[in-house]
Amino acid sequence: MKNWYQNLISDYPFLKFLGSKYTLVLLFFFVWMLFLDNYSYLDHRILDKQIDELEDNKSYYQQEISKDEQSIKNLKNPGQTERYAREKYFMKKDSEDIYIIDIEEDRIKDSLEGANQ
Numbered sequence: 001m002k003n004w005y006q007n008l009i010s011d012y013p014f015l016k017f018l019g020s021k022y023t024l025v026l027l028f029f030f031v032w033m034l035f036l037d038n039y040s041y042l043d044h045r046i047l048d049k050q051i052d053e054l055e056d057n058k059s060y061y062q063q064e065i066s067k068d069e070q071s072i073k074n075l076k077n078p079g080q081t082e083r084y085a086r087e088k089y090f091m092k093k094d095s096e097d098i099y100i101i102d103i104e105e106d107r108i109k110d111s112l113e114g115a116n117q
Contacts, residue, residue: 009016017023034041074080085091092098 009019075084090098090100
């Protein structure tokens with residue numbers, strides 16, 4: 001066994017450095033910190049990705065909240081409430097007739113918006 005190791009070291013002198021006990025301890029330490037520790041690099045990468053996703057969700061929901069606040073502010077006006085009811089729920093006054101023109105593109109767009117919510 002020693003003879004094989006000596007031949008290998010004589011052919012590749014850098015292996016003598018790698019065979020040092022200090023190098024082996026450092027190598028073990030780095031492997032431990034990168035892969036096996038509770039605070040390993042791989043765990044941090046996964047957690048960072050989750051944090052980025054949550055921050056994206058947070059910004060999306062903040063935008064949605066601001067849109068909803070604007071809608072609520074608009075609906076406090078009686079004219080806007082009537083307009084909204086006419087457009088979304090096809091409500092009408094007793095003395096008028098409403099003709100609904102259904103366009104294929106609008107129907108597809110509305111169905112996609114409904115699926116996203």
